[in-house]
Amino acid sequence: SLFDHWPALLLINSDAAAWLGGYSMREGRDSATAATLSNLWSGASDHSVKASQESPQTLTNRRLSMSLMLQPQIAPALLGNHALKGQGFLSRCLVAFPTSTIGTRFYRKRVPEPAWEKFNATLQTLLDRPPPVDLVSGELQPTALPLDEAALEAWIGIYNRLEGALVKGYEDIAEVANKAADQVLRLAGIQAVLEG
Numbered sequence: 001s002l003f004d005h006w007p008a009l010l011l012i013n014s015d016a017a018a019w020l021g022g023y024s025m026r027e028g029r030d031s032a033t034a035a036t037l038s039n040l041w042s043g044a045s046d047h048s049v050k051a052s053q054e055s056p057q058t059l060t061n062r063r064l065s066m067s068l069m070l071q072p073q074i075a076p077a078l079l080g081n082h083a084l085k086g087q088g089f090l091s092r093c094l095v096a097f098p099t100s101t102i103g104t105r106f107y108r109k110r111v112p113e114p115a116w117e118k119f120n121a122t123l124q125t126l127l128d129r130p131p132p133v134d135l136v137s138g139e140l141q142p143t144a145l146p147l148d149e150a151a152l153e154a155w156i157g158i159y160n161r162l163e164g165a166l167v168k169g170y171e172d173i174a175e176v177a178n179k180a181a182d183q184v185l186r187l188a189g190i191q192a193v194l195e196g
Contacts, residue, residue, distance in 0.1 A: 007133055009063075010065045014069045016070045031087060
């Protein structure tokens with residue numbers, strides 16, 4: 001699909017235990033799978049060979065994002081995987097442990113919410129817009145989102161604070177936290193695009 005149809009895909013799994021227990025994440029395969037996913041996440045080249053093709057396909061400037069939902073009891077199987085620690089895959093994960101809403105999800109009649117409607121309309125506009133793609137190679141050509149001076153100064157402060165915490169405070173989660181400042185930029189970029 002990334003090669004022939006669309007240069008960016010989203011893999012969503014609301015019960016990722018099946019993925020973690022599947023063939024591609026078995027011990028001995030998990031490092032290779034994580035390396036492939038990391039390459040596709042960052043747009044680096046990735047090569048694949050299929051029996052139906054005479055030569056390998058090279059994917060360049062394609063993107064794969066994943067949204068995996070894991071129960072708290074299953075999450076340690078991913079976050080505690082020694083093969084993935086230091087390999088870079090966990091650094092690309094934006095991990096969240098939201099508070100459970102069990103016992104508070106009472107039925108409420110839906111009422112129009114202007115902010116929610118505006119958000120949905122903005123997302124629809126973005127989804128309807130064709131991605132910036134090189135028409136010959138099919139590679140994504142994303143638009144740069146530059147930082148102004150104030151944003152850069154704010155980000156440098158965040159970066160330095162997080163970097164210092166890697167040796168005192170976040171050392172137990174360093175494989176996730178070491179790219180947290182990059183995640184701040186990604187979230188800011190998403191917000192900037194949503195706000196026009």
